[in-house]
Amino acid sequence: SAVISQKPSRDICQRGTSLTIQCQVDSQVTMMFWYRQQPGQSLTLIATANQGSEATYESGFVIDKFPISRPNLTFSTLTVSNMSPEDSSIYLCSARGLAANTGELFFGEGSRLTVL
Amino acid sequence: GESVGLHLPTLSVQEGDNSIINCAYSNSASDYFIWYKQESGKGPQFIIDIRSNMDKRQGQRVTVLLNKTVKHLSLQIAATQPGDSAVYFCAEKENYGQNFVFGPGTRLSVLP
Numbered sequence: 001s002a003v004i005s006q007k008p009s010r011d012i013c014q015r016g017t018s019l020t021i022q023c024q025v026d027s028q029v030t031m032m033f034w035y036r037q038q039p040g041q042s043l044t045l046i047a048t049a050n051q052g053s054e055a056t057y058e059s060g061f062v063i064d065k066f067p068i069s070r071p072n073l074t075f076s077t078l079t080v081s082n083m084s085p086e087d088s089s090i091y092l093c094s095a096r097g098l099a100a101n102t103g104e105l106f107f108g109e110g111s112r113l114t115v116l
Numbered sequence: 117g118e119s120v121g122l123h124l125p126t127l128s129v130q131e132g133d134n135s136i137i138n139c140a141y142s143n144s145a146s147d148y149f150i151w152y153k154q155e156s157g158k159g160p161q162f163i164i165d166i167r168s169n170m171d172k173r174q175g176q177r178v179t180v181l182l183n184k185t186v187k188h189l190s191l192q193i194a195a196t197q198p199g200d201s202a203v204y205f206c207a208e209k210e211n212y213g214q215n216f217v218f219g220p221g222t223r224l225s226v227l228p
Contacts, residue, residue: 004159033215041220041221042205042218042219042221043160043207043218045215045216048214058215092159104162105150105162105207105216106162107159107160107161108159109158109159110158110159112157
């Protein structure tokens with residue numbers, strides 16, 4: 001299994017500002033993903049973080065709002081831009097192992113953002 | 117599109133009893149399923165997985181059953197303990213796909 005570290009673990013942000021969340025995996029992984037979990041809700045995939053290229057976004061999520069970087073196989077960042085109270089959520093980084101079409105999806109502990 | 121849902125949003129069980137958490141999925145092309153446990157303030161934790169070529173898989177105190185005919189997945193927890201209190205999610209992945217789709221979750225409360 002992979003150990004996934006995220007920071008910050010939580011933050012309180014002002015409306016209109018942006019925040020970058022960092023995700024570090026302790027081993028090389030083929031796939032990295034970013035999920036959003038709104039209060040009391042399930043997980044919704046934001047995008048797949050592709051190494052060395054633009055992320056692949058799911059319907060309803062756009063690069064201008066959620067820019068993502070993945071410079072190597074173990075690190076990714078998600079920025080939540082121009083935040084509003086509706087962006088208050090837990091943002092979760094996840095990863096799958098080297099056997100891309102097999103293997104479980106592991107999660108970090110999440111970054112809990114509150115936007116005032 | 118594919119969707120995953122749950123029959124029961126909340127479940128309360130007595131300590132020591134067995135728990136059964138259910139999940140329905142709609143995508144017949146899904147070939148890999150995972151159950152996750154999420155405790156308050158933490159990320160989802162992998163519990164057990166099953167592939168579509170299996171009907172049953174057992175772990176420590178947990179069993180996952182897959183019924184492909186009716187597209188139904190269940191998680192059985194034996195001798196439920198207070199530490200099992202959490203929200204449980206099922207997730208599915210389509211064959212040759214990379215993304216997992218998560219169900220809405222079931223909150224399990226273990227009563228003393």
